[in-house]
Each structure stands twice: as structure tokens, then as C-alpha cells.
Amino acid sequence: MDKTVEMEMKLTIARKDLKKLLASELIMAKTIKGSLAKQELLTTYYDTESYKLTEAGMAYRIRRNGKKYEATIKTEQSSGGGLSARREFNIPLKKDAPLLSGFAELGLEADLEELLAGEELQKLFTVEVKREVRLLQVTPATVLEMAIDQGKISAGKQKEKIDEVELELKEGTKADLLDFTAQVAAKIPVFIEPRSKFARGLHLLGNGEEHELPKGRLKIDRGGMVQDELGKLLEYYGDRILKLQNRLLLDKTMLVQADKLLLPQFRHLQALLALIKPLLAEGEYDKMRKLLAEPAGTLNVLFRYKRLLQQWQLLQGTAGSSFLQRPQLAEKLTEEIENILVEVDKQLQQGVYSHCIFKLLAWTEQSLWQNSYYVEVEQLAGCRIEDWYNMLKELDIKGDKIDEAQAQSILRICEVIYYARRSLKIDRLSKTVWKDVKELYQRIQILVYDVYSSKCLLNCVKGNNSRALYRDGGLLLGWRLQALQSANAKALKAYSKLLEDLKK
Structure with missing residues (x-):
């Protein structure tokens, strides 16, 4: 599994159903002992005035977790069936300020300095969430991180509530992630959240579109397997x-x-x-x-x-x-x-x-x-x-x-x-x-x-x-x-x- 690829299932679950799920054997028996943690995260997204990073299919954020800061670049995602897969590059920061160096060494192919062409990064919007996280050993080979987020996105005077559950693949296979999601859906009503927090924030700024069904049909290789x-x-x-x-x-x-x-x-x-x-x-x-x-x-x-x-x-x-x-x-x-x-x-x-x-x-x-x-x-x-x-x-x-x-x-x-x-x-x-x-x-x-x-x-x-x-x-x-x-x-x-x- 490529360590730079983040693969996750983003879901919405009613609070009463989530409470029922967390108390179920499906979660209780699979939670890795000592993995339960609570976090308060403040994430700020950045781009240039002309949205150069967004146009290049990238999102830049700085996340504060306690006293620690981390800069992350996520590349354009592929998604389907509620599942998204994105390349993610993280570097620790000493202070709350954007940094462009260090991502190339992690495998990011784009030259950020060249891409920005002298334009400065500026704040777009913030995301504040209280997160409850635990690790789930869903099969002998597969570990998932279950993150329950509650909070809000703030873009100027515009705000939007966050209430979602993410299942991120830490080790193992996509098949196990999908199978576990199907097991969850058999117990309680679950629904996909197809938009990332970044896409939702852009929409609040008026620079993104509401999520729509893809136009046309998927093109496949008829000569493929x-x-x-x-x-x-x-x-x-x-x-x-x-x-x-x-x-x-x-x-x-x-x-x-x-x-x-x-x-x-x-x-x-x-x-x-x-x-x-x-x-x-x-x-x-x-x-x-x-x-x-x-x-x-x-x-x-x-x-x-x-x-x-x-x-x-x-x-x-x-x-x-x-x-x-x-x-x-x-x-x-x-x-x-x-x-x-x-x-x-x-x-x-x-x-x-x-x-x-x-x-x-x-x-x-x-x-x-x-x-x-x-x-x-x-x-x-x-x-x-x-x-x-x-x-x-x-x-x-x-x-x-x-x-x-x-x-x-x-x-x-x-x-x-x-x-x-x-x-x-x-x-x-x-x-x-x-x-x-x-x-x-x-x-x-x-x-x-x-x-x-x-x-x-x-x-x-x-x-x-x-x-x-x-x-x-x-x-x-x-x-x-x-x-x-x-x-x-x-x-x-x-x-x-x-x-x-x-x-x-």
C-alpha cells in the first residue's frame, strides 16, 4: 500500500444510530486497545488569490492539533461508491505559517514555487472539529481508523455544520474497507458524504459547485481486462x-x-x-x-x-x-x-x-x-x-x-x-x-x-x-x-x- 495515498470512506450517520453502532459488538470487538483518543483540530486552508493550487488539483492546509502544527498537500482525488483516494504529503511545522519546501522530498512531483509564480498563499477558510478517533482491526491484515468529526466550516460570514464519520484505511486492503462498511450499513442507516471538507469550504466561498452527478457515461478501455x-x-x-x-x-x-x-x-x-x-x-x-x-x-x-x-x-x-x-x-x-x-x-x-x-x-x-x-x-x-x-x-x-x-x-x-x-x-x-x-x-x-x-x-x-x-x-x-x-x-x-x- 502506497503510504502517500489516503483512502477513506466518508459517511453521515444520525447521532442515535452512531451511538448504537459504537455500542455494538462490531465496533467494540474490533477496537484496538488503547487507541481511543479525542482531539480538537483547527485546520486552515490556503491558496493564492487566483486559486493556482486549486486549479492544479491540489489543496494546501495547516492543521493545529494541540500545540503541534502540520502542513499537508492533498492532490486531486479519484472517488466512487463513497470511497475517495488521494495522495497526501505531510510535513511538521514549527509555527502556524505556510511553507513550500519539503514536499518534493516526500514525492510531490509539482514544483510549488514555479506553480505559484510569486503569488502569496492566503487564508481561504477554517475548519474546526472535535474528533473522536479509534483504530479498528477489522481483519488480521486490515486496520481502519474511525474518526467521528463534529464541528463547522467558516468562510467569512458563511458557516456549515460538520457531522460525519470517516473510515480511513491504515493497513490492508480496499476490499476489507468496503466489506466493513457494508457490515456497518447492515446494522444502521448510513449515507455517503461525497464532498471533502475542502470542496465544501470552496462552495461556501462561492468558488465551488454543489455536488452533482457526473455528466455522460464512464469511458472504459474495451481492450482492457x-x-x-x-x-x-x-x-x-x-x-x-x-x-x-x-x-x-x-x-x-x-x-x-x-x-x-x-x-x-x-x-x-x-x-x-x-x-x-x-x-x-x-x-x-x-x-x-x-x-x-x-x-x-x-x-x-x-x-x-x-x-x-x-x-x-x-x-x-x-x-x-x-x-x-x-x-x-x-x-x-x-x-x-x-x-x-x-x-x-x-x-x-x-x-x-x-x-x-x-x-x-x-x-x-x-x-x-x-x-x-x-x-x-x-x-x-x-x-x-x-x-x-x-x-x-x-x-x-x-x-x-x-x-x-x-x-x-x-x-x-x-x-x-x-x-x-x-x-x-x-x-x-x-x-x-x-x-x-x-x-x-x-x-x-x-x-x-x-x-x-x-x-x-x-x-x-x-x-x-x-x-x-x-x-x-x-x-x-x-x-x-x-x-x-x-x-x-x-x-x-x-x-x-x-x-x-x-x-x-
């Missing part, structure tokens, strides 16, 4: 879920969009797992698929009810003004949607997404995918496209109808191809075939969700005493069945065209 490159993608989509979780918790008005925001991220993860399935040991794929099932399943039910409500509203618009006097089914569907949103919010509050993603990322680091370091991403993708093509052929659809079971199978295969292609930009799919996949995916969704899948609708009317509700449910069910022939014909046409073009 499978476990390296696909591991990056699993971390990337896991990180997006954790950040979206934070956003939804902060802004409850966005909760109604939970399926729209989160389902695509879970589908990307599910597609990547399906892609690597042949490389996994027996039972591994099913274990990870099951892990994703709870949060993804709830979001999928929300998606289905919202789609059903949209269909009913479309039928109302088609039928004319008489339907406006019959709100029972719309009200019932809206009620069901609200109930599901309560469940989604409950999962968010309980940290279900955090536990799921940390466990997935820990597994990604710990598991050994068979022959993964001998197989390139593009090679695997080509083989899997062939597998999925054969699965489509084996459905053996005859006549002019795709039955419900076949439609469900096509949907699963198309979904995997669609999201795997969006993640990897698989070269084995020509523009024509990719267009065919998207067309079939759209048509088969209509067939599955808007024609065949009536479980949500039946659940709405089942056990209800309202004749009007049964009447409207029957009307919507009849309208869906009336659309069967047309939807089936379009899906069958798209299916046949994709198979034909895949042969080429």
Missing part, C-alpha cells in the same frame, strides 16, 4: 445510486421520480452482472442478483403503477367527457402509487440502498472472476451477444403471436443487451442492429407492461366493494386486451427484424 474495466463500471453506477439516494432524501418533491432516476442505474448493474455471469463461480450471480432485487423490485412496482395510471388517463382522454365523472380508478391507482412512494422513502431512510451498493462493491473487490485477466471486455461482449442472440432464437416463436412468457423472456434479454450496450458501446453491434434492439425493446415493453401485465390492476380492484371501481377496472382491462393484436404484431415484426439482422 474484464475485471478491471467492468469493476469500474459497477462502481460508477453504484456511486450514482448512492448520490441519487442523498438527493432524494434532501428533496422530497423528487421522490415521485424515484423510479425514473434510480431504475436505469439498477438496470445497468443487472446488465453488467448478466454480462459477466459465465465468469462467476456457481451461485455468485444469483447472490448478487438477489441483493439488487429488493430496492430494484420496489422501484419496478412503482414504475408499473405509474404506467398503468398513464394508460387509464389516456383511455379517459380517448373516451371523452363522460369519463371525467368517474375518478374512482384514477384515485385508487394514485393511492397505490403514494403507498409505494412511502415504502421507497422508508428504504431510503433505512439505508437499504447503501447496504446493497456497499455489499456489491465489496464483492466486486473480493471475488475472483474466472479467467477475467485473460479476457478482454470486447471479447466477452462479443461472446455474450452471441449467447443472447441464441437465447432469442431458442424461444421458437411460431405463428403470429408472442405469448406472455415469451414476451417476458424477450424483455429480459433486450434489457440486458440495451443497458450493456449503453455502458460499453459494444462494437459487435452495428448501427442497424442497435437500432433494431432499441425498437424491439420499446415494442416488447408496450406488450408486457401495457397489454399482458395486469397484476397491478387486479390488485387495485381485488377485495374492493366499489362496483364503479370494478367497472372501470374491467374497461381498462378490455382496452388493454383490445390492443393485444396490434401490439403483438409490432413486437413480432421488430423481433423478426432483429434476428434477421443479427444473422448478418
Whole structure:
């Protein structure tokens, strides 16, 4: 492990839950005897008036701990899944004043004098925290430092509260750090804090941006080894879920969009797992698929009810003004949607997404995918496209109808191809075939969700005493069945065209 690299997990935990965690066997049994300490830290961050260090991807700070002073330079970080890794260079100081010499000897490659070009360092903001720290022996090989910080960031008249927990890797492996974080998340709700104290301070000064999701998609090396490159993608989509979780918790008005925001991220993860399935040991794929099932399943039910409500509203618009006097089914569907949103919010509050993603990322680091370091991403993708093509052929659809079971199978295969292609930009799919996949995916969704899948609708009317509700449910069910022939014909046409073009 490179001693200049700081690798840490930054978390937020409610005080009542943190108290419960600290009293648990998970912490008590792993705390190294005599390691518990309390500190009062005052940290001042510096840069030039034109932010030369920040522009170069560096942060300069002086920290006072008791009567001791230490200058630190941190380089630009890489982060994902709540985990950050930065190079850190520390030198002791005799007094509270910035010093530029001594960092090169520690391995800092930048020439600070040349970089600053004569500009002086000046104070940006301060961070005051009371820190409780302990060392945890989480495995025989891995030691983590658990730091609980409470305090504030002060930038002029602007202030922001600090209340966070850091798990820093002192010795051992990233896999153990992730696995321990997953164990913590299984006991209490935990959430990531994706911003460093430096980034938060810059934002208070008006020189930083609020943390947003990364634009575009992660670019990977399709000629690279499978476990390296696909591991990056699993971390990337896991990180997006954790950040979206934070956003939804902060802004409850966005909760109604939970399926729209989160389902695509879970589908990307599910597609990547399906892609690597042949490389996994027996039972591994099913274990990870099951892990994703709870949060993804709830979001999928929300998606289905919202789609059903949209269909009913479309039928109302088609039928004319008489339907406006019959709100029972719309009200019932809206009620069901609200109930599901309560469940989604409950999962968010309980940290279900955090536990799921940390466990997935820990597994990604710990598991050994068979022959993964001998197989390139593009090679695997080509083989899997062939597998999925054969699965489509084996459905053996005859006549002019795709039955419900076949439609469900096509949907699963198309979904995997669609999201795997969006993640990897698989070269084995020509523009024509990719267009065919998207067309079939759209048509088969209509067939599955808007024609065949009536479980949500039946659940709405089942056990209800309202004749009007049964009447409207029957009307919507009849309208869906009336659309069967047309939807089936379009899906069958798209299916046949994709198979034909895949042969080429």
C-alpha cells in the first residue's frame, strides 16, 4: 500500500444510530486497545488569490492539533461508491505559517514555487472539529481508523455544520474497507458524504459547485481486462445510486421520480452482472442478483403503477367527457402509487440502498472472476451477444403471436443487451442492429407492461366493494386486451427484424 495515498470512506450517520453502532459488538470487538483518543483540530486552508493550487488539483492546509502544527498537500482525488483516494504529503511545522519546501522530498512531483509564480498563499477558510478517533482491526491484515468529526466550516460570514464519520484505511486492503462498511450499513442507516471538507469550504466561498452527478457515461478501455474495466463500471453506477439516494432524501418533491432516476442505474448493474455471469463461480450471480432485487423490485412496482395510471388517463382522454365523472380508478391507482412512494422513502431512510451498493462493491473487490485477466471486455461482449442472440432464437416463436412468457423472456434479454450496450458501446453491434434492439425493446415493453401485465390492476380492484371501481377496472382491462393484436404484431415484426439482422 502506497503510504502517500489516503483512502477513506466518508459517511453521515444520525447521532442515535452512531451511538448504537459504537455500542455494538462490531465496533467494540474490533477496537484496538488503547487507541481511543479525542482531539480538537483547527485546520486552515490556503491558496493564492487566483486559486493556482486549486486549479492544479491540489489543496494546501495547516492543521493545529494541540500545540503541534502540520502542513499537508492533498492532490486531486479519484472517488466512487463513497470511497475517495488521494495522495497526501505531510510535513511538521514549527509555527502556524505556510511553507513550500519539503514536499518534493516526500514525492510531490509539482514544483510549488514555479506553480505559484510569486503569488502569496492566503487564508481561504477554517475548519474546526472535535474528533473522536479509534483504530479498528477489522481483519488480521486490515486496520481502519474511525474518526467521528463534529464541528463547522467558516468562510467569512458563511458557516456549515460538520457531522460525519470517516473510515480511513491504515493497513490492508480496499476490499476489507468496503466489506466493513457494508457490515456497518447492515446494522444502521448510513449515507455517503461525497464532498471533502475542502470542496465544501470552496462552495461556501462561492468558488465551488454543489455536488452533482457526473455528466455522460464512464469511458472504459474495451481492450482492457474484464475485471478491471467492468469493476469500474459497477462502481460508477453504484456511486450514482448512492448520490441519487442523498438527493432524494434532501428533496422530497423528487421522490415521485424515484423510479425514473434510480431504475436505469439498477438496470445497468443487472446488465453488467448478466454480462459477466459465465465468469462467476456457481451461485455468485444469483447472490448478487438477489441483493439488487429488493430496492430494484420496489422501484419496478412503482414504475408499473405509474404506467398503468398513464394508460387509464389516456383511455379517459380517448373516451371523452363522460369519463371525467368517474375518478374512482384514477384515485385508487394514485393511492397505490403514494403507498409505494412511502415504502421507497422508508428504504431510503433505512439505508437499504447503501447496504446493497456497499455489499456489491465489496464483492466486486473480493471475488475472483474466472479467467477475467485473460479476457478482454470486447471479447466477452462479443461472446455474450452471441449467447443472447441464441437465447432469442431458442424461444421458437411460431405463428403470429408472442405469448406472455415469451414476451417476458424477450424483455429480459433486450434489457440486458440495451443497458450493456449503453455502458460499453459494444462494437459487435452495428448501427442497424442497435437500432433494431432499441425498437424491439420499446415494442416488447408496450406488450408486457401495457397489454399482458395486469397484476397491478387486479390488485387495485381485488377485495374492493366499489362496483364503479370494478367497472372501470374491467374497461381498462378490455382496452388493454383490445390492443393485444396490434401490439403483438409490432413486437413480432421488430423481433423478426432483429434476428434477421443479427444473422448478418
